Amino acid sequence: MGLARDGSTMIPRTRLARGLPWAAMFARMVLAAVFAWAGLAKAGDLALSRLTVRSYQLLPDVLADLTGNVLPFVEIALAVLLLIGLGTRVAAALSAVLLLGFVVGVSSLWLRGIEAACGCFGTSLLSDGSPASYPLIAARDIALLIVAVFLACCPCSRWSLDSALDRPVPEEDP
Amino acid sequence: MTTPSSGAKPTSGKQAQTRSSRKKASSAQRQKAAAAAAAAAAAHARRRRRLLTWGGVAAALVVALVVGIIVGSNSPDSADDQALDTSVAAGFPDSTRTDEAVVMVAGDAQAPVSVELFLDLQCPACREYESRIADTLEELVIAGRVELIVHPIAILDGASTTQYSSRAAAAVACAADEGLFWEYQKLLYAEQPDEGGEGLSDERLVELGTEVGLSGEFETCVSGGAQADWVEQVTQAAAERDIRSTPTVLVNGEQLSGGAPEDLVAAVEAAE
Numbered sequence: 001m002g003l004a005r006d007g008s009t010m011i012p013r014t015r016l017a018r019g020l021p022w023a024a025m026f027a028r029m030v031l032a033a034v035f036a037w038a039g040l041a042k043a044g045d046l047a048l049s050r051l052t053v054r055s056y057q058l059l060p061d062v063l064a065d066l067t068g069n070v071l072p073f074v075e076i077a078l079a080v081l082l083l084i085g086l087g088t089r090v091a092a093a094l095s096a097v098l099l100l101g102f103v104v105g106v107s108s109l110w111l112r113g114i115e116a117a118c119g120c121f122g123t124s125l126l127s128d129g130s131p132a133s134y135p136l137i138a139a140r141d142i143a144l145l146i147v148a149v150f151l152a153c154c155p156c157s158r159w160s161l162d163s164a165l166d167r168p169v170p171e172e173d174p
Numbered sequence: 175m176t177t178p179s180s181g182a183k184p185t186s187g188k189q190a191q192t193r194s195s196r197k198k199a200s201s202a203q204r205q206k207a208a209a210a211a212a213a214a215a216a217a218h219a220r221r222r223r224r225l226l227t228w229g230g231v232a233a234a235l236v237v238a239l240v241v242g243i244i245v246g247s248n249s250p251d252s253a254d255d256q257a258l259d260t261s262v263a264a265g266f267p268d269s270t271r272t273d274e275a276v277v278m279v280a281g282d283a284q285a286p287v288s289v290e291l292f293l294d295l296q297c298p299a300c301r302e303y304e305s306r307i308a309d310t311l312e313e314l315v316i317a318g319r320v321e322l323i324v325h326p327i328a329i330l331d332g333a334s335t336t337q338y339s340s341r342a343a344a345a346v347a348c349a350a351d352e353g354l355f356w357e358y359q360k361l362l363y364a365e366q367p368d369e370g371g372e373g374l375s376d377e378r379l380v381e382l383g384t385e386v387g388l389s390g391e392f393e394t395c396v397s398g399g400a401q402a403d404w405v406e407q408v409t410q411a412a413a414e415r416d417i418r419s420t421p422t423v424l425v426n427g428e429q430l431s432g433g434a435p436e437d438l439v440a441a442v443e444a445a446e
Contacts, residue, residue: 047251048433051298057370069246073238080234087231094235114369115330115419117299125303125433127419129292161230165223 024088024157027147031095032082034144039075041121046072052119056105057112074098085160092151099145103138110134251302258305258364260357263312268353271404274411276350278315278322285321287445289314289438290424292417293359295342296330296373300421301363303433308360310435320442324355327409329418330369338373343405345379348395349388357386 050068081091314320328340349358423430
């Protein structure tokens with residue numbers, strides 16, 4: 001693949017290998033945009049965020065409240081890391097874990113027949129009248145999960161702080 | 175990067191014959207040293223990269239955690255242990271019941287703007303919404319600017335083992351007939367049972383009624399389940415209007431999307 005194990009770039013040999021860093025950069029931007037949007041929307045109303053996590057009925061209230069408070073800011077932190085491309089492999093892996101959690105959460109609402117708002121981009125307390133479409137949300141999260149897994153496997157993107165750090169350190173005079 | 179000193183240099187003529195071999199040795203040594211230095215530099219760069227990477231990731235996550243906990247603990251909500259305010263502003267009109275809803279309007283006049291709330295007594299988001307907008311809504315109704323129409327629909331019967339959603343909606347219908355719908359609904363939201371539990375018993379619903387001055391006929395109405403059909407009818411009518419999720423708010427028939435009191439006021443002003 002033209003990639004070293006530690007995620008640093010080697011000389012790309014094939015067209016695929018040349019394209020990968022661009023694909024990885026695109027993946028980074030997509031995930032960063034989604035997490036920034038989701039995180040900022042939730043952070044604006046933490047009471048709603050807590051309420052939403054509680055409504056999933058997966059965690060005891062204390063943990064649900066902690067999750068509701070912290071999740072929006074973790075999403076924002078991941079968005080920033082992905083945007084600047086620092087620790088891309090770790091950030092992508094954490095994104096994948098988070099997205100897997102969302103898939104499990106939404107699927108469990110579906111399976112248990114619980115009527116709850118997804119709260120994914122929790123902008124408002126109000127419903128638009130129709131119940132959340134769980135299969136659709138799960139499908140979207142799985143698509144994002146695939147993007148995150150790809151990025152964790154290939155964190156070799158263009159325009160990232162990681163690749164700047166990879167560049168040989170200039171010789172310093174003593 | 176400097177290479178470390180590479181051994182003794184030939185200094186005397188006596189050693190001239192060995193100079194060339196020494197030179198060779200010294201050049202090999204120098205190469206080795208340079209390679210070692212390069213390796214050290216690479217290792218240094220790797221360390222630096224690892225430190226910056228993990229340091230950056232860890233710092234970002236720690237900041238997120240701390241900010242979340244601090245900001246979160248400073249944003250109270252209706253789920254807090256302290257009891258919700260259940261008082262209703264003086265001058266708030268009595269409720270009346272129609273086929274599909276409970277109506278509250280000041281005086282005899284028709285208010286220019288209608289605010290329709292579709293609420294489920296079991297729904298935590300409805301409880302939160304009610305607690306956020308109650309004061310604003312009461313002001314708007316008392317000022318005669320708004321006709322308040324509440325549809326107590328029951329879509330969350332699955333969230334309790336006793337169909338609390340339907341029973342509570344029937345109970346607020348009983349309260350509506352006595353004019354005390356809004357007062358009683360506030361109390362039921364303050365006492366909202368957790369999802370997945372048993373809900374409040376009919377006895378408890380009656381008991382809570384007495385706290386806002388409901389008794390006699392109200393008690394018979396609640397324990398007899400007299401309004402069960404009405405609740406079904408209200409829920410059905412809402413579904414026919416494509417409303418199957420709560421809380422949903424319509425201002426003059428237009429769906430409201432913002433959940434803050436200011437959003438409601440802005441929508442009412444726009445409709446006036």
